[in-house]
Amino acid sequence: MSESLPMEINDTRTGTEPEVRKTVRKFSELEVLIRARYPLIYVVTWEEQRVLSLVNRIAGGLDKKVFEWSLTTGLVSGGTEAMLQKNKDTATQDPLVAMDKVLEIVDPALYVFKDLHAMLGRHNMAIIRRLREIAASLKNTYKTIVIVSPMLEIPPELEKDLTVVDFDLPRAKDFAMLLDRIIEEVKGNPKLDVNIHAETREAVIHALMGLTLSEAENVLAKTLVRHRGFGEKSVEVILSEKKQVILKSGMLEYYESQENMATVGGLDGLKTWLLKRAVAFTDKARSFGLPSPRGVLLLGVQGCGKSLMAKAISQVWRLPLLRFDVGKVFGSLVGSSEENVRRAIQVAESISPAILWIDEIDKAFRGSQSSGGNTDGGTSARVFGTFLSWMSDKTAPVFVVATANDISHLPPELLRKGRFDEIFFVDLPSKRERMNIFDVHLKKKGRDSKRFDLDRLATVSKGFSGAEIEEAITSSLFDAFYEQKDLSTEGILEAIRQTVPLSKTMSEQIDDLRKWASGRARPANTPESADEEEPGKRKLEL
Numbered sequence: 001m002s003e004s005l006p007m008e009i010n011d012t013r014t015g016t017e018p019e020v021r022k023t024v025r026k027f028s029e030l031e032v033l034i035r036a037r038y039p040l041i042y043v044v045t046w047e048e049q050r051v052l053s054l055v056n057r058i059a060g061g062l063d064k065k066v067f068e069w070s071l072t073t074g075l076v077s078g079g080t081e082a083m084l085q086k087n088k089d090t091a092t093q094d095p096l097v098a099m100d101k102v103l104e105i106v107d108p109a110l111y112v113f114k115d116l117h118a119m120l121g122r123h124n125m126a127i128i129r130r131l132r133e134i135a136a137s138l139k140n141t142y143k144t145i146v147i148v149s150p151m152l153e154i155p156p157e158l159e160k161d162l163t164v165v166d167f168d169l170p171r172a173k174d175f176a177m178l179l180d181r182i183i184e185e186v187k188g189n190p191k192l193d194v195n196i197h198a199e200t201r202e203a204v205i206h207a208l209m210g211l212t213l214s215e216a217e218n219v220l221a222k223t224l225v226r227h228r229g230f231g232e233k234s235v236e237v238i239l240s241e242k243k244q245v246i247l248k249s250g251m252l253e254y255y256e257s258q259e260n261m262a263t264v265g266g267l268d269g270l271k272t273w274l275l276k277r278a279v280a281f282t283d284k285a286r287s288f289g290l291p292s293p294r295g296v297l298l299l300g301v302q303g304c305g306k307s308l309m310a311k312a313i314s315q316v317w318r319l320p321l322l323r324f325d326v327g328k329v330f331g332s333l334v335g336s337s338e339e340n341v342r343r344a345i346q347v348a349e350s351i352s353p354a355i356l357w358i359d360e361i362d363k364a365f366r367g368s369q370s371s372g373g374n375t376d377g378g379t380s381a382r383v384f385g386t387f388l389s390w391m392s393d394k395t396a397p398v399f400v401v402a403t404a405n406d407i408s409h410l411p412p413e414l415l416r417k418g419r420f421d422e423i424f425f426v427d428l429p430s431k432r433e434r435m436n437i438f439d440v441h442l443k444k445k446g447r448d449s450k451r452f453d454l455d456r457l458a459t460v461s462k463g464f465s466g467a468e469i470e471e472a473i474t475s476s477l478f479d480a481f482y483e484q485k486d487l488s489t490e491g492i493l494e495a496i497r498q499t500v501p502l503s504k505t506m507s508e509q510i511d512d513l514r515k516w517a518s519g520r521a522r523p524a525n526t527p528e529s530a531d532e533e534e535p536g537k538r539k540l541e542l
């Protein structure tokens with residue numbers, strides 16, 4: 001038996017950055033790893049069946065046998081579920097016994113271990129130790145152990161011996177094959193009409209992107225039963241299923257945004273930049289030579305429209321908006337957070353072009369710094385290592401909109417060129433911008449803004465953020481309702497006078513932020529310039 005070693009192997013065992021576990025992202029590299037005789041491979045996926053069919057294909061090409069191990073069947077020759085159950089080997093249900101068997105068998109073989117991940121905790125030190133021994137001895141054999149697990153949780157003792165493979169979600173061509181297979185299976189059924197228009201077919205396949213193969217199979221079966229065939233309705237069913245999946249992943253949320261550029265007051269610098277890129281995701285832009293925009297970091301003062309803008313972009317660009325919940329990464333889910341981030345990235349990529357909105361990214365880095373490898377075993381640092389390398393390597397058109405208002409925690413790596421196309425500084429609104437914001441919110445409350453003295457309102461609300469302007473309108477709306485009057489300029493002015501804006505209480509922080517941003521970030525606002533004149537001053541036309 002001769003196995004040629006490929007010239008270049010992406011060796012994950014000798015990563016130079018200890019904090020960031022380098023993962024082999026492409027599942028297609030599994031064969032390379034097996035040929036290169038990596039003894040222990042850890043595949044992260046829910047899709048055992050897809051792994052098994054690939055392992056079988058690889059084994060066929062290399063003339064190797066396939067064995068499967070699970071808690072119920074023990075170690076048995078690979079085969080259908082029925083065969084596995086029939087050949088069940090209770091003696092090897094104990095993983096330690098099964099591993100001894102692996103060492104005994106001399107033939108070249110691939111061993112797929114299904115439930116082992118659940119036993120890789122510290123309380124099972126014997127299993128961890130056995131795996132390390134196996135890793136050492138399998139290096140000189142034609143045997144490989146492939147551990148399949150839905151999550152990435154590896155005890156530190158095994159980090160150097162295991163190679164992690166990220167199982168990519170199915171591609172369009174996998175779904176096309178699945179669809180053909182289902183159609184083939186049911187086409188004799190007179191109750192079903194499986195003729196499918198080319199266009200619908202494409203829409204169905206596109207909608208499936210982001211699901212696993214078995215999720216896709218289930219939802220296709222569901223729509224087949226419900227609609228007696230595949231049509232426009234199927235696409236809806238699939239999309240709603242996908243929302244469920246995204247929700248279940250725990251960190252991403254499909255965000256239905258009502259905002260658009262007209263509901264954001266001011267920020268013209270940022271608006272223009274974004275509008276210019278609105279068409280940058282089309283094929284036409286690609287062939288013109290434009291790269292897909294990568295992302296933008298909105299940095300700035302609280303309540304000035306950063307999150308609002310993130311929501312508006314998706315409407316303007318007509319792309320789905322996925323909100324990434326940073327808080328949850330460091331919440332109770334820390335254990336599985338690395339895996340969740342990877343799935344979030346995969347889902348976002350699979351439904352791309354899309355916008356990935358990471359609100360308050362500074363919070364995340366606060367977590368990653370305080371952990372420093374102590375409090376959570378370096379999980380947060382790794383999670384964001386994963387994230388940062390994705391930011392610079394990504395090729396899928398996923399546009400990242402990140403917002404932050406505390407720069408002191410942002411790591412320099414994040415701000416380095418290549419991660420974001422641009423960093424914008426969102427400052428307090430200028431007078432003209434405040435007029436604009438009053439206009440937006442009065443309209444939102446169903447009032448005719450022409451009946452208000454916007455100039456005066458904007459003048460008196462100097463130093464107010466957009467959020468504070470909105471709040472002043474709301475509070476005077478309450479007063480007016482109570483007094484059975486309508487909303488008036490006077491009423492709003494009264495509310496403004498009663499408010500101490502954050503820019504007063506936090507003036508030092510805001511100054512620091514401005515200092516930091518000058519020269520480093522591009523202004524999102526139109527410059528204050530001449531529109532901030534004091535009221536009553538004579539305007540000269542020179």
Ligand SMILES: Nc1ncnc2c1ncn2[C@@H]1O[C@H](COP(=O)(O)OP(=O)(O)OP(=O)(O)O)[C@@H](O)[C@H]1O
Nearest residue numbers: 263264265302303304305306307308405437466467
């Ligand atoms: N430029 C603006 N135009 C219109 N409304 C605004 C603007 N800025 C803020 N608002 C109003 O204030 C609310 C809060 O603003 P937003 O959440 O976007 O602030 P932020 O910059 O993300 O603040 P934080 O840093 O605290 O997250 C918005 O939902 C919106 O109603």
Ligand SMILES: [Mg+2]
Nearest residue numbers: 306307359403
């Ligand atoms: Mg915000």
